Amino acid sequence: MALGASHRLQDGIEAVETMTRFALAVLALASGVYTYLGVRSILDGSATAVFFAALIYSSAVSVAIYAFWSYMARFYPHVTGTAGRGAMIGVMALGCAMIIAMSSWLNAAALAGSAALEQHLAETLEDYTADLDKAHQNALAAQSLLPDIQRTQERFQRLADQERETGALTGTTGAGSVVQLLSQMAAQLTELENGITASRERVTTLFDDGRKRLETMRTLVSAPGAIDPRADQFSAEVVALSGVITSLQQTSIAPSVKRAAEDLSLGFIAPIADGDAPDLANRQDRVMETIRSSVAAQSKVLSTAADEILAREPVADRRFVPLSSAEAVLRYASDFIPSWAGAISIDLLPAVLVFMLSIVHAALRRQEETLPFAQRITAAELLDAMAVQQALARSGVDIEAIVRAEVLADRSGDAVDLNEAGATEPTNITSLDIASKGPPRAPRAGTPA
Known part of the structure; x- marks a missing residue:
């Protein structure tokens, strides 16, 4: 049951990867368009200068929003430590404040400037x-x-x-x-x-x-x-x-x-x-x-x-x-709360996707921790373990004898001497736990959005 649920979560993460990137791109583009309209309302000068200035600024905003939320979606779900998770939340809060400062109020000006x-x-x-x-x-x-x-x-x-x-x-x-x-x-x-x-x-x-x-x-x-x-x-x-x-x-x-x-x-x-x-x-x-x-x-x-x-x-x-429309939106912000909510939501909605991915990855890690090692081991880890076994066999180490000796040692509390357990050549390996515990497992890399 747990193995099936784990596979379904992993398959779901891989399935929504393209959709997540598409959603981030569309939201960043929408924010850039409304930012462009808001910037045009506050700039003065010739029509050509205003056009290019607003276009460059809105393009920079779109790229910044897409890059920021792409980084958060890729890294935040895999940071599990308390200190690391707190630092990432602090970075996210700082980024959200900067996005509101450079984009959201201009989006609100475009949405409700005339009103x-x-x-x-x-x-x-x-x-x-x-x-x-x-x-x-x-x-x-x-x-x-x-x-x-x-x-x-x-x-x-x-x-x-x-x-x-x-x-x-x-x-x-x-x-x-x-x-x-x-x-x-x-x-x-x-x-x-x-x-x-x-x-x-x-x-x-x-x-x-x-x-x-x-x-x-x-x-x-x-x-x-x-x-x-x-x-x-x-x-x-x-x-x-x-x-x-x-x-x-x-x-x-x-x-x-x-x-x-x-x-x-x-x-x-x-x-x-x-x-x-x-x-x-x-x-x-x-x-x-x-x-x-x-x-x-x-x-x-x-x-x-x-x-x-x-x-x-x-x-x-x-x-x-x-x-200007932007100044009017700021002065009468309390009268246009729905417009402000929509403008901010366009920029900060990706935070919901980031937290959703984080929750799914956390559930995936918990389910994998409850599985036996034989079900958690990856193909690469299995190949590494077989290579170690073959190397020990060439050295004359009897793996079965080591396992039996380790079991007896666990019962008696004595250490296991590999040379006495069947090694024909001296070795500095003092104990193995391949059959019961398996080799150390590398962290599974989740599929970032």
Whole structure:
């Protein structure tokens, strides 16, 4: 049973030798092809120079992979010692790391380079979308002050009209100093309102332009066709969009609102009471003082609101960095694990064949060790043993007498003298074990893959 199994294992090793070499060659060639595609994506220069450089590099990779795994398949299964096997595993680990460094990441770039670049463009699009929205919100923040400014302006204008028509504040009708002051404050607030309204129109125009840029970028990300021309056009759109975002930040009316709010109080110029009667002039002075207090309070409210708007975090400067397909695959490796697994498997699959051969050779050695010597001896070893027997016979050594003497010696514990056992000529051979143990057997050379 053991002899038949041993022969079947040996026959199997010999049968798969050609297939193993063919498999190594195909895997090395496939790795070289994808390495060539990956190298072309990262090289710059003329088309001829890039072609030959990529071809030479991929050819070197294919030869290196085939040679490395051929050596491992030939030697690793026959190294049986613990130290030797550990050293071979260390060499295999080092070789696998070098193969991944020089080939696998380029294979991944060839397999998923376009998808990785699209991923890069998509994430960049999301970032710039967020930047445009933030810049738009910051630019429109001052618009929230517009209702308060309008109410204050309307109040001052209404009081001026009432004072002119009914004398609601001083008790005397006419366009005096109080009406003049109220009209002055209403005019300043109207000017500020007009500035905010004009700013809103400018912000709306810029935001619409930015949305059109984003729509074009979104189309480029999802459009079919080669990725490189789309990436170039995407870069041009990014530059234009960055200009729109910068303009939005500079269009904010908040600094102007703050300056106008301070001018309401600091630039307050009260006219001299122009009443003919002392009592009327006194009433006008008291009303103008009340207006001053109201203007100061309104100025403080607007200034505080403007400070809150100015305290908002501005949009950070963002620079779009174009990537090659290989760089994109490395940056977004976690998103393309299947592609990485396939690229690495092409290069490291021969390790499975090496370990499989090692297991078969180990099983073959174990089965041969359990066989009797007569079944383990090879034809060459048998011929060597017969030559030794003939040489001893010519020397007058009686092999049968030696065997009988050795058996008796084993029982008694005495040494065997070959000359006394039947040798007609002196010999320095003290003992033989041909019949029972056989001559030392040379290691059987396994068939390498």
